[in-house]
Amino acid sequence: MPKIRRPLEQINKIDEEELLILKKRVDIATAIIIIFVAFLIARLWFLQIHKGEEYGRLSENNRIRIQETQAPRGNILDRHGRIIITNRPYFNLVWTKEDAPDPDYVIKRLSRILNEDISTLLSRIREASGRPRYVPILLKEDIDWKTLVYIENHHFELPGVRVEAVPSRDYLYQNLASHLIGYLGEISKEELKKKEYSNYQGGDPIGKMGIEKVFEKELRGEKGHRYLEVDVHGFEQQELEQQDPLPGRDLQLTLDIDIQRTAEKALEGLGGAVVAMEVNTGNLLALASSPPLQLEEFVGGISSKAWKKLLENPLHPLFDKTIQGQYPPGSTYKIVTALAGLAEGVITPETILYCPGSMRLHGRRYGCWKASGHGAVSLTQALAESCDVYFYQVGLKVGVDKLATYAESLGLGQKTGIILENEKEGLVPTSDWKKRRKNESWQEGETLSVSIGQGFNLTTPLQVCRMTAAIVNGGKILRPHIIAEIKDPDGSTIQKTEPEVVGEAFGNAQQRNSIIKGLVAAVNNRHGTSGNAKLANITVGGKTGTAQVVRMKKFKSMPEAELPRKYRDHAWFTCFAPAENPEIAITVLIEHGGHGGSAAAPIAKKILEEYFKDRLKQDVEP
Amino acid sequence: MLWIMLIATMCLMNLYSAIYPSKPLSTPVYIKQLYFFIMGMGIILAIISVDYRIFMSWNYPIYGAVCLLLLYALLLGKSQAGTQRWINLGFFNLQPSEPAKLMLVITLASFYSRKDTGKGFTLKELGVPILLTAVPFLLILKQPDLGTALMLGFIFVSMTLFVKLKWQTLSILLGVCSSMIPIAWKFLLKPYQRQRIETFLNPESDPLRTGYHIMQSKIAVGSGLTFGKGYLQGTQGHLDFLPERHTDFAFSIWAEEFGFFGSVIFLSVYFFLVLWGLNSAVSSRDKFGTLLCIGVVSLLFWQAFINLAMVMGMLPVVGMPLPLFSYGGSSLMTSMAGIGILISVRMRRYQVPS
Numbered sequence: 001m002p003k004i005r006r007p008l009e010q011i012n013k014i015d016e017e018e019l020l021i022l023k024k025r026v027d028i029a030t031a032i033i034i035i036f037v038a039f040l041i042a043r044l045w046f047l048q049i050h051k052g053e054e055y056g057r058l059s060e061n062n063r064i065r066i067q068e069t070q071a072p073r074g075n076i077l078d079r080h081g082r083i084i085i086t087n088r089p090y091f092n093l094v095w096t097k098e099d100a101p102d103p104d105y106v107i108k109r110l111s112r113i114l115n116e117d118i119s120t121l122l123s124r125i126r127e128a129s130g131r132p133r134y135v136p137i138l139l140k141e142d143i144d145w146k147t148l149v150y151i152e153n154h155h156f157e158l159p160g161v162r163v164e165a166v167p168s169r170d171y172l173y174q175n176l177a178s179h180l181i182g183y184l185g186e187i188s189k190e191e192l193k194k195k196e197y198s199n200y201q202g203g204d205p206i207g208k209m210g211i212e213k214v215f216e217k218e219l220r221g222e223k224g225h226r227y228l229e230v231d232v233h234g235f236e237q238q239e240l241e242q243q244d245p246l247p248g249r250d251l252q253l254t255l256d257i258d259i260q261r262t263a264e265k266a267l268e269g270l271g272g273a274v275v276a277m278e279v280n281t282g283n284l285l286a287l288a289s290s291p292p293l294q295l296e297e298f299v300g301g302i303s304s305k306a307w308k309k310l311l312e313n314p315l316h317p318l319f320d321k322t323i324q325g326q327y328p329p330g331s332t333y334k335i336v337t338a339l340a341g342l343a344e345g346v347i348t349p350e351t352i353l354y355c356p357g358s359m360r361l362h363g364r365r366y367g368c369w370k371a372s373g374h375g376a377v378s379l380t381q382a383l384a385e386s387c388d389v390y391f392y393q394v395g396l397k398v399g400v401d402k403l404a405t406y407a408e409s410l411g412l413g414q415k416t417g418i419i420l421e422n423e424k425e426g427l428v429p430t431s432d433w434k435k436r437r438k439n440e441s442w443q444e445g446e447t448l449s450v451s452i453g454q455g456f457n458l459t460t461p462l463q464v465c466r467m468t469a470a471i472v473n474g475g476k477i478l479r480p481h482i483i484a485e486i487k488d489p490d491g492s493t494i495q496k497t498e499p500e501v502v503g504e505a506f507g508n509a510q511q512r513n514s515i516i517k518g519l520v521a522a523v524n525n526r527h528g529t530s531g532n533a534k535l536a537n538i539t540v541g542g543k544t545g546t547a548q549v550v551r552m553k554k555f556k557s558m559p560e561a562e563l564p565r566k567y568r569d570h571a572w573f574t575c576f577a578p579a580e581n582p583e584i585a586i587t588v589l590i591e592h593g594g595h596g597g598s599a600a601a602p603i604a605k606k607i608l609e610e611y612f613k614d615r616l617k618q619d620v621e622p
Numbered sequence: 623m624l625w626i627m628l629i630a631t632m633c634l635m636n637l638y639s640a641i642y643p644s645k646p647l648s649t650p651v652y653i654k655q656l657y658f659f660i661m662g663m664g665i666i667l668a669i670i671s672v673d674y675r676i677f678m679s680w681n682y683p684i685y686g687a688v689c690l691l692l693l694y695a696l697l698l699g700k701s702q703a704g705t706q707r708w709i710n711l712g713f714f715n716l717q718p719s720e721p722a723k724l725m726l727v728i729t730l731a732s733f734y735s736r737k738d739t740g741k742g743f744t745l746k747e748l749g750v751p752i753l754l755t756a757v758p759f760l761l762i763l764k765q766p767d768l769g770t771a772l773m774l775g776f777i778f779v780s781m782t783l784f785v786k787l788k789w790q791t792l793s794i795l796l797g798v799c800s801s802m803i804p805i806a807w808k809f810l811l812k813p814y815q816r817q818r819i820e821t822f823l824n825p826e827s828d829p830l831r832t833g834y835h836i837m838q839s840k841i842a843v844g845s846g847l848t849f850g851k852g853y854l855q856g857t858q859g860h861l862d863f864l865p866e867r868h869t870d871f872a873f874s875i876w877a878e879e880f881g882f883f884g885s886v887i888f889l890s891v892y893f894f895l896v897l898w899g900l901n902s903a904v905s906s907r908d909k910f911g912t913l914l915c916i917g918v919v920s921l922l923f924w925q926a927f928i929n930l931a932m933v934m935g936m937l938p939v940v941g942m943p944l945p946l947f948s949y950g951g952s953s954l955m956t957s958m959a960g961i962g963i964l965i966s967v968r969m970r971r972y973q974v975p976s
Contacts, residue, residue, distance in 0.1 A: 019904075022912060025784055026904050029916070030897065036927050037893050041886060043934045047844040048882040055844025059878075062841065063857045231861040 064240065065228045068201070071221030072167045074248035076181060076211070078257040079285070079484055085181065088170035091143050091163050093151065094136035095125075099230070100160030109158060113150060114140055135202070136162065168205075175292040177253075177260050179320035180420065180482060182210020183298035199223075208298070211251060211482065214419055218486055218494075221248035249494060252485040254283035262610040263288040266603040271314075271591040273321035273461040276607055279469040279576060279585050281499040282478030284418075286607065287462075289325075291317040314565070315591075323416075323423040326458040327589060330545030330596065331386045331529075332572050333407075333453025335471060338383060338515050340406040341394035343507040349514040352376050355389035359448070366392055366448050369546075383518025384528040386544060388452050395451020400442060403451060404430045409506040410467040411477045412459055417502060418480045426463055429456035454548055465587035468574045470505045471512050471519075472541070472582035477503035519543055520579045532601035533575055538612050541582075542575025542604065544596030568592035573600035577608055584611055625895055626666075626961060629946045630659045632888070636876050637868055637949055639854050651868050651949045658951045662958030669962030670969060678910050681732035685754070688725040691718035692761040719762045719770040720952035724960055726777055727917030729754055734785045735910040743782070745791045751782065769940035773925060780920035781913060835871070838863045840935045842874040843885075850881030868949040870941060873933045889930075895961075896923050902968040911967040918960040921945075925957075 047055065076085040093114070100106055107125075111118045124139055143151075148163055155161065169184055185208040187200050200206065206220075207213035224245030229237040263274035267290035276286040291313070297306050310318050319325065341347040357373030359366045368374065368388040374381070382390035395403060407413060413428030427433075429450060431442035449455030462480060470477050479500040486495040505512075519541035522528040530542045547570040571593030576582045586604045593599030609616065637652035677684070695709050695718050708715040733751055737743075755778040763771040842858035851857065856878040858864045867875055877885045896919055903915035922945050929944040931937040943950050945957040 018909075023904055025786075026900050026916075029784070029919075030900055033893070033896055033900075033923060036923075037889060039936075040889060040927070040930050040934070043931070043936055044843070044877070044882055044885050044889075047840060047934060048846050048877070048885070049848060052844055052847040052882075055841050056847060058841045059845035059858055059863075062838075062863050063861050229857075229861070231863075237861065 063229050063231075065230045067226040067228055069224035069226060069245045070167055070204075071223055071245035072247045073169070073184075073205075073221065074215075074219040074489075075250045076219075077250060077252045078255050078260075079253060079283075080256065081252065082257050084171075084173055084176060084253070084255075084257065086170050086172065087167035089165040090141055090168040091145075091148050092138055092166050093140040093143050093147075094162050094164050095139050096136045096160045096162070097125075098160070103160075106158055106161060110139065110161065113147060114143070116140065136164070138203070142168075169295075171295055173257065173261070175295050176257065176264065177255060177287065178210075178293040178295050179289045179322070180210050180255075180287050181295075182212040183208055183293070183295050184212055185298060210420065211253075214421065215251055215483070215486075218249040219251065221489075222246035247489040249489065250487040251483055252487060254278075254285065254481050254484045254497075255287065256285045259607060259610050260286040260288060262286075263603075263607055264290065264292060266606045267291075267590075270593065271316060271321070272593065272600075272603075273325060273587075273589045274603065274607065275322050275461045275465040275587045276611070277465050277469050277478075277480060277585045279473040279582050280476075281481070282466070282469070283481045283484065283497075283499075285584065285611070287322050287482065289319070289321040291315050293317060320420070320422075321589065321591070322461050323418060323420055324460070325589065325591075326424050326426050326460055327570050327572075327591075328455070328457050328547040329412075329453040329459040329464060330547035330570070330572050331388075331453055332464055332468075332543050332545035332574050332587075332596075333451070333457060333459075334383060334386065334391050335467065335515055335519075335543060336407045336410055336412070337391045337395050337398070337403060337451045338379060338518065339410070339471075339505070339507045339511060340398045340403050342379075342511040342514060343406070344398050344402060346394055346397040347379060349379050349517075352378055353382070353390050353393050355387050357389070359389050359392050361392075361396070361445055361448065364445055366445070379514055380518045380521050381527075383515065383543065384521035384525050386522070386529045391451045392448045395447050396444065398451075400447045400450055401430050401432070403447075404428045406506050407457075409477075409503065410470055411503060411505075412457075412463050412467060416460075416462050416466055416480050417500075418462065418482065420482070423462075424460055426460055427456060427458040453545060461587045461589045464572070464574050464589075465585050468543075468576055468587060469582075469585040471515055472576045472585065474509065475505040475507065475512060476501045477505060516541055516579065519576070523575070529597045530573065530575070530601050532597055533573065533605045533608065535577070535605070535608055535612065535616065537616060538577050538608070539579035540575055540577040540608060541579045542573060542601065544601060545572030545574070546570070546594070546596050547572060549592065565592050568594055571596045571599035573597070573604050575601075575604050575608070577612070584608075625891070625898070626946070626958070629891060629895070632876075632891070633872075633947045634659075635853075636872055636947070639856065639859065639875055639879060654951075655949050655954070658954045659958075661951075662955050665955055665959050666962035666965065669959060670966045672966075673970065674914060674963060674966040675908070675910060677728045677914075678732045678735065681729045684725055685729045688718060688722050689757055689761065691716075692722060692758055694718070696761060696764055715951075717950070717952035719758075719765065719767055720956040721959075722758045722762065723770065723773055723777060723921050724918075724956050724963075726755060726758060726774055727781070727914065727921060727960070727963075730778065730781045731910055731913035731917050734781065735908070735913050743785065743791060745794055748782065748791065748795075751778065767941060769928070769942040772940065773921070773928075773942070776924040777917060777920055780924070781917050784916050785913070835865050835939050836935045838865065839871050839874045839933050842871075843877040843934055846878045846881040846885070848882050850877075850879045850884055853879050855879060869943055870929065870939075870948060871933055872948045873930055873944055877933075892926055896926075899964050902964045902971075905971040906967050907971060911970070914963055915967050918963050921960055922957060 072087045075083050077083055093110070095106070097103065107118060107121050111121055121139055125137055143163070151158065151161065151163055184205040187197060187202065187204045187206040191197050191206065192200060192202060197206070207216040212219065222245060225243045226239060227241040228239055231237055259276055263276065263286040267274060267288060270290055272290050274286055274288040275284065277284050342349070354376050355368055355374040357368050357371050369386065374385055374387045374389070377385070377387050377390050381387070407428040413426050415423045415425050434440055434442050446455055450457055466478065466480060479502050481497045483497055485493050485497065487493055520539060522530040522544070523534050523540045523542050529544045533540050533542050549567055549569055569592070571590040572588070573596045574585070574587040576585045586607050588600040588603045590599045590603070634652050634656060637655055691709065708717055730751055733754065737747065755774055759771050759774045762774065838858060842856065842864050845851070845858065856875055858878055859867050859875045864871055864874055873888070876888060899915055899919035899922065903912045903919065906912045906915060925942060925945045928937060928940070929942045929948070932939055932942060943953040946954065
C-alpha cells in the first residue's frame with residue numbers, strides 16, 4: 001500500500017536538533033502527566049481523608065441494618081391476677097423497597113403465595129409511599145403457619161420480603177371493659193411530632209384510649225435492636241450485635257372479671273352504665289358502659305364505615321357512660337337532701353311531714369310521683385317510698401345554696417379523679433351559678449326540683465356510686481381506683497395503689513345511719529321502691545331514681561312504655577351491701593330505661609348475687 | 623518487566639478480593655486473568671523479538687484487518703447488554719475495539735513519522751489522519767462503546783499535538799470541536815449515555831438508579847480512609863454494593879481496602895510506568911519509535927486517568943477499564959502488547975537505523 005518508497009529512514013532519523021525539540025515536548029508531556037496525577041491524588045485526599053468519615057458512615061449505613069424488635073406489651077390482669085389482655089405474635093409479611101431490585105416479580109409471586117390480588121398489595125405499597133425506602137412496608141398481617149414456612153424457605157427468591165413476628169394484643173375476654181381498657185393504633189403523624197414520643201417510629205402501636213393510652217409508658221417496654229450486616233439484596237449476612245427488648249410492665253386492675261362480665265351481660269342491648277366500688281378503698285370492681293366497643297374493629301385502624309356506624313348508633317357506644325355520661329340524678333339525690341336536712345337541723349330522724357300528693361308554692365302545684373299522696377311520712381319512709389313532697393319541704397327549708405354545699409361534700413359537681421381521660425364534672429346548681437350562666441335569679445320552685453334530683457342537676461354514675469359509698473363508709477370521699485398494682489415483668493411490684501381519701505362528707509355518723517336505715521327500708525320494706533334488689537340472706541340498702549327527660553307537651557300524659565325511646569326517663573339505682581358492714585356500692589344507670597325500681601334495680605341485683613355468690617350458697621346449703 | 627510483574631501481582635490480589643468470598647462457579651476470574659497475563663507475556667516476547675520498525679510498513683494491512691474485525695463484531699458479533707462488542711474466538715471473547723487502540727497508535731505513528739516536516743501540520747495535511755481515526759472511531763461508537771471511541775480520539779489528539787500543529791490549525795480544530803459538542807450531545811449519544819453524563823453532574827439526585835455506580839464507588843473509595851479497611855475486609859465490595867467491581871471499578875476495591883496510602887502507592891506505580899514509557903520515547907533513534915512510544919503512553923495514561931477519575935466520581939461513567947488492572951483479556955493483552963512495543967523501542971535504542 002505505501003506508495004512512497006522514498007528513503008524513509010532519512011525522514012525518520014532523528015538528528016541532534018530534532019532530539020532537543022523532542023526532549024522539550026516530552027518534558028511538556030511529563031509536566032501534563034504530573035498535573036493530572038496530582039489531580040488524582042488531590043481527589044483521593046478529598047475523598048479518603050477530608051470526607052472519609054462521611055463516606056465511612058455511608059458505607060456502614062449501607063451494610064448495617066438496624067432491625068427493631070418490638071417489646072411485648074405489658075399484660076392487663078384482673079384483681080385476682082387473671083389475664084384479661086395479653087399478647088400473641090402476629091406474623092406479618094413486610095417488604096423493603098430498598099432491598100428489592102425487581103419489585104414487579106416479587107409482588108407477582110407474593111400475590112400467588114398469599115392468594116391475594118396484586119392490586120391490594122400495590123395499594124398497600126402506595127399508602128406507604130411517603131416513607132423512606134428502607135422502612136419495611138406491611139403487606140399482610142397475621143399470615144398463617146403454612147405461608148410463613150413457605151416464605152422462609154423461598155426467601156432467596158423473594159428479595160426484600162421478610163416475615164416479622166409482631167406481638168399484638170390478644171383479647172382473652174373479647175370486649176370486656178372495652179371503654180376502660182381502650183385500644184391500640186398506629187401512632188399518628190401528630191403524635192410523632194410530640195417530644196414525649198421521640199422514641200417512636202411511624203407504624204409503632206400506641207394506646208389510643210383508656211388505660212392503654214394512660215399507661216402507655218408502663219405498658220410499652222423498650223424496643224430491642226438487632227444490628228445486621230446485609231448485602232445489597234438485603235439478605236442477612238450476620239448479626240453484629242443484639243439488644244433484647246425490655247417487656248412492658250403488667251397492670252393489675254381492681255376489676256373482677258366475673259363481676260365485670262355479669263354487669264356487661266346484664267346491660268346487653270341497653271344503653272347504660274354500671275359502677276361497682278369497694279366502699280372502703282375506692283377500688284372499682286366493675287366499670288361497665290354499654291354497648292361495649294368492638295375492640296377487634298380498632299386493631300389496625302378502624303374503617304370509616306365502622307366509625308360512622310358507631311357515631312350513628314342511638315345507644316352511643318363511643319361514649320364511656322360511667323364517667324362521661326351526665327344525667328339528672330333523680331331520686332338518688334334525695335340522699336343529699338336528707339343529709340342536708342339532718343345536718344342543718346331542718347329535720348330529725350323522727351320528723352314527720354305530711355304528703356297529700358302534691359305541694360303548692362307561689363301558686364304552682366308540685367306533684368309527688370304518687371298522686372294519691374303518702375300521708376304522714378318519716379324520713380325512713382320518705383327514703384323507702386321516695387316521697388317527693390317530703391323532700392320538697394326539706395329542700396325548701398335548707399335552700400338551694402346550702403344544699404349545694406352538701407352535694408359538693410359528697411363529691412358531686414367535680415371530677416372524681418379517676419385516672420381515665422375525659423371525665424365529666426356533672427353539675428350542682430346554685431343561685432350564683434344560675435345568675436352567672438343564665439343571668440336570671442333563682443326561683444324557689446327550682447329548689448323543689450333540685451331537691452328531688454331533677455332540674456339542673458347532673459351527675460355521672462361514678463359520682464353517684466362514690467356518694468353511696470361515702471354514706472356507708474363513715475363519710476369518706478375516696479378517689480376511685482382502677483389500677484391495683486403495676487408490676488415488672490419479673491413479678492415485682494413497682495407501684496401499689498392505696499386508698500386515697502380526698503374529702504369528707506358533711507354530717508355525722510348518726511345522720512348517715514338514719515339515711516342508711518331509710519335505704520335499707522327501700523329495699524326490704526313492703527312499700528319500698530327498691531324491692532327488686534332484695535337478696536335472701538344479705539341485707540341490701542339502695543335508692544332508685546327516675547330522671548325525667550325533657551319532653552314535649554304532647555308526650556307529657558302518655559304512659560312511659562308508649563313513649564318513643566328518646567323521651568323515656570333514665571332509670572337509676574344505687575345501692576350498698578351488706579347493710580351491717582358494707583363492702584360494696586353499686587350504681588346502675590339505664591338510659592331511657594324508665595323506672596329505676598324496675599329497670600335498674602334488677603341489674604344491680606344480678607351483680608350483688610355475683611359478688612356475694614359464695615356467701616349466698618353457704619347460707620342456702622346448711 | 624519487573625514492573626509488570628508487580629502490577630500483575632497487585633491486580634490478581636485485588637481480583638481475588640473483588641470476588642471474595644468466592645462462589646464455586648466456573649473458573650474464578652483471578653485465575654483467568656492469570657492465564658491472560660501469561661498469554662500477555664507471550665505477546666510481549668513475540669513483539670520484542672521482532673524489530674518494531676517492521677510495523678512502519680505493515681501499518682495499513684494491520685489497520686485494514688482491525689477495521690474488518692470491528693465491522694465483523696458490529697454485524698455478526700456476540701451481543702451483550704445491548705452492545706455489539708465481542709467476537710467469539712472459542713477460548714475467549716475478543717473485543718476488537720481494544721486492539722483497535724493499538725492499531726491506531728501504529729498507524730498514526732507511521733503516518734506522522736513519514737510526513738513530519740518539523741514545521742507543523744496544516745489542516746489540509748491533517749485530513750488523512752483524521753480520516754484514519756474517524757473510521758474505527760465511528761465503528762466503535764456504533765457498537766456502542768463511547769469510552770473506547772473517546773480513547774481513540776484522545777490518542778489522536780495526543781499524538782497530533784505531539785508532532786506539532788500550526789497555530790491556526792489548532793485554533794480551527796478547537797473551534798470545530800467545541801461547536802461539535804452540542805451536536806454530539808443531541809445526535810450521537812444514546813439516551814443512556816446522555817443520562818450517565820447527567821447523573822454524573824448530579825449523582826445524589828437518584829442514588830438508586832443511574833447515580834448508583836458513582837455513589838457506591840465514591841463511598842467505597844472514601845470509606846477507605848487513611849489506611850484502608852484491610853485486605854479482604856472491604857464491605858462495599860464484598861456485600862455487593864459495588865457494581866462491576868472486577869472490571870471498571872477494580873480500583874475502588876483497592877482504595878477501600880488499602881486506603882489513601884495504598885492508593886498513592888498504586889498511583890506511583892502507574893506514574894513510573896508512564897514516565898518510563900516517555901523515557902523510552904526520548905531514547906529512540908527514529909521518529910517512528912518515538913511516536914509509537916508517545917502513542918502507547920497516551921493510550922495507557924489516558925485510560926488510567928479516565929478510569930480513576932470516573933471511579934472517584936470526577937468523570938461520568940464510561941466503560942473504560944484500568945489498563946493492566948481491570949479484569950478482561952482483550953484490554954489486558956492490548957496493554958501488554960503496548961508495553962511490549964515500549965520495551966522493543968527501548969531495547970533497540972542503540973541500534974542505529976541502517
